[in-house]
Amino acid sequence: MNVVMKFLREPLLHFLVLGGALFAVNAWRASPDPQQAPKASAVSHRLELSAATVNGLIENWQKTRFRSPTDAELNGLIDSRVQQEILYREALSFGLDKDDTIIRRRLAQKMEFLAEGLIDQGEPSQAQLQAYLDSHPVSFQVPPSIRFQQIYFSPAQHQQSLAVDMRSAMTALDNNPGIDPATLGDRLLTELPRESMTEQQLASRFGPQFAAEFFSTEQGRWQGPLRSALGMHLVKIEQRDLARVPALTEVADRVREALLRERRLGAAKTYYQAVRDKYQVVVEPPAAPLAVIQSVTVEDQ
């Protein structure tokens, strides 16, 4: 994101006359012009509103209101823009920007904000993304998953014979490896995806205890009974995929998002460190033991 766009989207920006005026400053040109000397002697400044700025006002209006401003509305927009600029300049000429806590805080904030954009190095390269992924493997780790079969038994349907019925199903599975498990057990309403599932995904369908138990069973043979939130199950893990760090292609978007976020947050800090080095900071000790407020002086070198 470029610096200008960041400014446009910055909510704070539009609050302050100062902020608005600073942003507009490129679009304005102000100069005393002797060639076009004002008729009234009181006129001493020139304020020019460029066509681009006026178009900007119109476009902004169109985008939110679904139509162009009328002549009267456009005049209103221009007038308020002119008024803002004139008052701003008059305020500067009175030195109202000096020693104002809010303006000081705001300008400091704007520098931080600018810094985030200044250090933006543009779109990360594949190599940078890969390096970021390599240095943050845990953040992008694909959790372990299993591919499995299960046979569901509804306690409500089997009642007293549940244990017996499950044992005989187990015997059938042991004695006849070719048997279709779908012919055993009861209907399970929840539909299982055919790809492998993580413990979290299993838990969301069968409850957490079942998911944990199932994950810790041995691979490759029928086991059970296991109790889930829905009933009883015979289960068989066919394949187990361990946790792994994904290839960049699988998670490029997320890596990019994280990398850009880190750059953004790190940028202001780096910038501050750089400018901080230009200053020798002298802090006067408190004048009296009872002093509550510390006086801090920052001296330009």
Next chain:
Amino acid sequence: MNRVNSSISNAAVCALTLVVAANSAVAEIAATGVVQNTAQTVLQPQSTDPQVKAPVYSPYAGRNFPTQVLWGDTHLHTNLSLDARAGGVTLGPEAAYRFARGEEVTSSHGERVKLLRPLDFLVVSDHSDAMGGMDQIFKGNPVLLKDPTINSWYQKLMQGGAVAKGAVVEVVQAFTTGKAPKIMLAPDFARPVWEQYLDTAEQFNDPGRFTALIGYEWTSTTGGNNLHRNVLYRDGADKARQALPFTVADSDNPEDLWNWMAGYEDQTQGQVIALAHNGNLSNGLMFPEVNPATGKPLTRDYAINRIRWEPLYEVTQIKGDGEAHSMLSPDDEFADYGTWDWSNLGPVKKQPQMLQYEYGRQALKLGLKLEQTLGINPYKFGMIGSTDAHTGLATAEEGSFFGKISYTEPNANRANSALAVFGDVTWMNWSQVASGYAAVWAKENTREAIFDAMKRKEVYATTGPRMTVWFFGGWDFQANDALQRTPGAIGYSKGVSMGGDLSQAPAGKSPSFLVTALKDPYGGNLDRVQIVKGWLDAQGEMREQVYDVVWSDQRKPGADGKLPAVGNTVDQANATWTNDIGASELMTTWQDPDFNADQSAFYYARVLEIPTPHWTAYDAKRFGLVLKEGAPKSNQERAYTSPIWYTPEK
């Protein structure tokens, strides 16, 4: 056409807000679009074409219907909402999305919090009026602080404690009584906030995994009557950024909101719907017979637009459940789940005659009645639940409930203290309902698929648990259909899903229904499934009946026809229960025994869990509290499906 006239007569409003196209040519196009869309909505609510053909080996081949329920919250506030920020929330939309998609975040009070399982989608729905404004007040924005009202709020909020809490009530009241400082409603203020808001949604929208549906809440509360609507977009930021959200400063009349929506769709070729907030705080204005804006009975145009723009209703949320009130449904022993019927937000006290215009079931009945005179049913809505939490945290689980607003996030005092005191009306914190979520039968997890499912009303509400519920209506469901492995396959091939329509009753046939409920694997077992029927009798009177259709534990109805209670295993002191009672799944077919083909009717399913601990029990256990008299001991959480309507041929 009246529609065009009303657009023009609203031109004054439009000229002020400059959001809706005010010239009549555009209004005419919008009006035409409305009529066409209405016809579509009313006549063909089911856009799902099941395409179930002869059996093939793969049970998945040929399927073209939704096989998964996606879970989400359509109503969540962050620090951009004035009242939420005043109430202490510091989390913004980014944290809200992260939390909803399953990440651990730190709450406004420094508590680490994570959902038991992620949501599939989220609508951050901050109030459009002065969106982002309170955050600026807290930051001491000098332009805003020049306003004396804002300045006084700021001073009080900075003091903290009871003074700050009082200021929150003041802020809410200012915005609910039309006394908001003008400076906070200016478009120049709103635009950059809206842009940023959309950028964040784009950042978190991750098709196939997590959907960030764009939306905002329009917060009409004149006189304390809560007529809020959440506006939801099918579109991305490219379209949504073409218009600023509609605000109460623009108009407090829902009809003007619909105008704005028509203007938006017309200009952007995008799509939006509005979702009405639970009507329990509207003091009789959410589902009117007499239009409060005109003082005259509803017109056909009102009905057309209402159902065109508001296909869904938020039937349950933290500020009360709005399905059924015991005064309106005296024969329903399960009515009054989390009822809030003391006042509106003014607070103006509730009068008994207001209730009939506030509760979902009654409104569905009123819709049938109005259809007789207007030719169209304005209240033919589907039902969803959501939280309306003002904490940035979409929590609806009893055991991990972070409350309505940030000052009621978990702490040792909240369960026994007041949420708000308005004069002599006190709302206790324990009356907060840890509810609810929106369940959407969607084909995939994308903005488009979720929005389309909402528009066809293939959605249901729960008070927090994630039970899976199928509900189909048709003319040929038979007992053995309930034995099928996949309810969807048989359901879609023989009937319509929730939100659908039945008509043209075959001679001598009653409608039959296939209903299946699967428990939430983390929740309580199921007690029973009920079908709620509402209809107009031969005299045109509104009637209702609740049928128990399938239940657990082989219970037998008593001599009075009443099914015995399922029991209660809740251990209040330890905030636990056991699933020794109830069923993990319930499934049946049911045929209406009292059907009359000449009478219009609707049917929806209500699924009840066995009793489980109320959220206050977890507070009591964790903070070592003794709960004050009046706090709920346990509750039977539930799901409400969208109805299926039967309309006789004319």
